[in-house]
Amino acid sequence: MTGPSPGGPTSPPPPCLVAAPMDMNTALQETAEYLHTHNITTLALVATTCFLFYDIITTLDREVHYVWCSQPRFSSANIIFLLIRWAPLAYFFCTYSAEAPGYVATAFMMSMDVIFIARTWAIYQRSHTVLILLILSSMVCYIPALVIFYIGVAAAVIPDATIKLSAIGLVKASILGSSATKIIPDDLWVLETCFIAQTPKLLGITFLVSLFYESILFGAMIGRLLQYGTSSSKLLDSMYRDGMSYFTVILLAHLVGAITCFYGPIPAAIDGSFYFIGIKSVMCSHVVLRLRASLATRDAVIDGHHRSIHSGEPVYGGLARKAHRTDTQMGLPPPRVCGRASLGKGPGAPMLYKAGRSLSIKI
Numbered sequence: 001m002t003g004p005s006p007g008g009p010t011s012p013p014p015p016c017l018v019a020a021p022m023d024m025n026t027a028l029q030e031t032a033e034y035l036h037t038h039n040i041t042t043l044a045l046v047a048t049t050c051f052l053f054y055d056i057i058t059t060l061d062r063e064v065h066y067v068w069c070s071q072p073r074f075s076s077a078n079i080i081f082l083l084i085r086w087a088p089l090a091y092f093f094c095t096y097s098a099e100a101p102g103y104v105a106t107a108f109m110m111s112m113d114v115i116f117i118a119r120t121w122a123i124y125q126r127s128h129t130v131l132i133l134l135i136l137s138s139m140v141c142y143i144p145a146l147v148i149f150y151i152g153v154a155a156a157v158i159p160d161a162t163i164k165l166s167a168i169g170l171v172k173a174s175i176l177g178s179s180a181t182k183i184i185p186d187d188l189w190v191l192e193t194c195f196i197a198q199t200p201k202l203l204g205i206t207f208l209v210s211l212f213y214e215s216i217l218f219g220a221m222i223g224r225l226l227q228y229g230t231s232s233s234k235l236l237d238s239m240y241r242d243g244m245s246y247f248t249v250i251l252l253a254h255l256v257g258a259i260t261c262f263y264g265p266i267p268a269a270i271d272g273s274f275y276f277i278g279i280k281s282v283m284c285s286h287v288v289l290r291l292r293a294s295l296a297t298r299d300a301v302i303d304g305h306h307r308s309i310h311s312g313e314p315v316y317g318g319l320a321r322k323a324h325r326t327d328t329q330m331g332l333p334p335p336r337v338c339g340r341a342s343l344g345k346g347p348g349a350p351m352l353y354k355a356g357r358s359l360s361i362k363i
Contacts, residue, residue: 037269044273049092052278056089059289066292081288084112088281095274105274109210110142112280115288116217116246119239123224130220137216145209149202203271204261211254218247238294242287253279 056063063085067078088108117134124130225240253276261268 037272040269041272044270044275045092045095048273048275048278049089052089052092052281055282055285056085059285062289062293063285066289066296070292080114081285084115084281085285088277092274092278105277106146106206108277109206109280110138112284113138113213113217115284116214116221120217120221120224123221123228123239134217134220138213141209141213141216145205149206203268204258207254207258207261207276211251211258214247214250214254218243235294238290242290246283246287249283250280 067081070078072078091104091108117131117138120134121127121131221243222240225236225243228236257271257276260271
C-alpha cells in the first residue's frame, strides 16, 4: 500500500493479482505449494543428474574404446552418440543453475529416436520406403502433440491453474514474514515473474505420443528380427535383447510420467525434472555400446565365418565376401539364407550372401 503523496490525493494501491480473481490468502497458499513442488522438482533433477553422471563414469572406458578410438573418430554415428550421451547432462546442469527452455527437452526426446530409426531402417535393408514411413510417422505423432501442449501452456490463464502476480515482492514479504510459512527460507525463493501453479496435464499427451511412437519402432524392429531368427547370431540376439530391455524401461518411464500428470501437484512435480530424458539417454547409450561390443567380438556372421542366420551351417561355395566393418557398419545376410541345401542348381540351391546385398547399420 502506498501512502498519500505530498500535496495530492491518496495513490491507489498497486494491483497484486492480474487476470485472476484471487485474494491474497489464496495466492499465499498456492505460492507456498508451488515453492514446495519446486523443491521436489529440484531434488528429482539432482537425482537424475547424479544417475546420468554415474552411468557415464562407469561406462567411460567402453566409450573411449568403442567410440573415441574408432575410425573415423568424428563420424556421424559417433557425433550422434556423443550428443545423446553428453548433451542431456549439460542440459540438467543448466536447468539446475538457470531456467533452461522446455523445448530443448522436447528436442532431446525426439533426437534420441534417431538411433532406433536408423536401426529399424538398417534391418529392413535400408529401404527408402521404410525410412520415409518412419520419418512421416514421427512427424504425425510428435507435431500435433507438441502444438497442443505448448498452446495449452501458453493459454494457461485459467484461475485455478495460473496465478498472475504483478507485485511479487508483496507476496514474498507476506510468505516469508508469515508465522505459518517460516519453513520457506529466503534462498529457496525462486519467483521473479508469473508462474504456472501446477504442471500442465497436457504434458501427459507428449508422454503417451512418445510411447506410441516407441511402440511402432519396437514392433517394426522385433518383427523383422524374428524373420532372421534369434538363436544363430550373437549380433541378432544382442539386438533383440537390447530392444526388449530398452522398450520395457521406456514403457515404465513414460507410463509413470503420463499417470503422474493427472494426480496432483506433488507427483507431477517429479515430471518437471525431465527424469525420462536421463533414463532414455542412459538406455540409448547402452544400446549403442553393447552393439559395438557385439561387433568387436568374433561373431559368426560378422568376422568372415559366414554362416546361415537360421541354421548356423556354413554358406557354400566360398563366394561370400568377408563382412566389412567400418565405423559401426555391420554386414548381415538377407533374412532367408539356406544353409543345408547342397550346392547346385534348381530350387534346392542355396542363396549365397553377396556383399552387394549386405545390410549396413550406422548406429
